[in-house]
Amino acid sequence: MMNASVSIQNLDFAFGEGELQKQILFDVSLEIQAGEIVLLTGPSGSGKTTLLTLIGALRSAQSGSLSVLGHELAGATTEQLVAARRKIGYIFQAHNLLKFLTAQQNVEMSLELHPDLTKAERSRRAAEILDAVGLDDRKHYFPDSLSGGQKQRVAIARALAARPQLILADEPTAALDGKTGRTIVDMLKTLAKEQGCPILMVTHDNRVLDIADRIVHMEDGRLVRS
């Protein structure tokens, strides 16, 4: 319990204020242990992405308790949110790579935030992780000259390079064909297991459910055991 990477208790969340307020999450409680791979499924509009942005410190929670990697995020200030973000690796549906930077430079952007690394270490670490995702010959390509799957692999490399303590992924395979999607997810699993890093992944893709240690299901803003 003490060592859970993510610990959520009785979290409610609503968009908007006053009359227009619309509650999305109801009494959500969830724990993710270090090294655990948890998949989050559920119908469209059920609140999966919303929960992910709250755990990822991208939005601030108003009520309940939300502890992520030792940071209490309910009612946190912007500075506290930014500090938590630096320990998390995000993988989005769109790769969101900076197109004026090469693959190598994009990965280094996430290492720039870690001042304890020297320049040489940063570039070596970026090169290693690009090798690991199978892009050893594409390091100096700009995103525009990479395929969709290659771009997503750069995004994974970027998320993992800084050795995050938690990975959040929202439908990372949605824009990819089945085979590429499978490769990406396997790669993500291997790398995360190596680093002992827990993963919370939203997915609609039934073919990748087998990588999960645990699957949680969301319906109308509530978590239901599946």
Place this chain on the structure above:
Amino acid sequence: MFGFISLAWLQLTHEKTRLLTALAGVAFACILMFLQFGFQDALFDSATLVERKMNADLVLISKKSEAFFAMKSFARRSLYQTLQHKEVAQVMPMYVGLGPWKNPWNGRTRSLLVMGFNPEVSVLDLPGIAENLDFLKQSDTVLFDRNSRAEFGDVPAALGKGTAVSAEVNQRRVDVKGLFTLGASFAADGTIVTSDLNFLRIFKDHRQEAIHVGIIKLQPGTNPLVIKNLLQREMPEDVRVLTQAEFVQFEKEYWETGTAIGFIFSLGVAMGFVVGMVIAYQILHSDVANHLAEYATLKAMGYTDRFLIGVVAQESFLLSAIGYVPGILISWGLYELTKQATFLPMEITFGRAALVLFLTFGMCLASGVLAMRKLRQADPADIF
């Protein structure tokens, strides 16, 4: 491997055509500002050159005078009256008028500025005056400004070849005996200098007692301001006493405020500034707008708003710095061209280079600040 200077640099230089457009825009704004400032200063410099080079501690002018090319006259006796003060060392009357000059080669007539003063004393500190003063002691002789516009005829070349040149001024035949250097100004396209007596021969109807400028030299060590106040009290209603600096200011003020010229140039500078700002804003705003998702991703990774604001600020800084370089180089070329074509004194002084650099920074920074507002829309919560 790269701090955020180079992040801004990489973003700015990634698309070469867009970079070139941006540079051309900023450089264009620089050039516009340089030319406006250049013309304005050239106008003020050339319009006040005679006043600045006048060998005077104090000058008397008529209260009704507005500018040097259209001086109203006042009584010569007022000037001589000042000699009763022991501090006044010397006084010299000067006559100024515009008269038609007939080009000796093609017979075309064009008006130029005629100045007349006693050739015993060198009243104007311009190159070519002092050494040629003796010529003016003969009747119907003049000195010609070598930088007068070409329409007056190529007098310098003819004199250089040793040919005698005579022309008609106000329908009186005069011999050009030498050259001096003044330069065309916005008021006069050309200038000749002659003796007071010759001036009165050229302008037959002008009375000797009616002078246009009274030049006063004081004894060494006298404070001009003290004497100025003293003299002003005894002068008749229609005479003003000015120090030399005030005389320069008097002329400058005419061009600055008495005409629309000062306003027009300021408007020109403002237009350059606005054009540059709009172009820089276009570039910076579209950089932010096209990269909202990427910027939001950076925020999700833990980059702060300050970092992103810094990137945009760096971009605007780089934009102004690299746009300024071609801007000042092309301006320099245009200044040289203008100088050759018009003899206007156009120089890129350090002060002006710094001022335009400062304005260019301000211009790009202002558009950067406008573009930064768009950064707020980069919300990391929206990108999942």
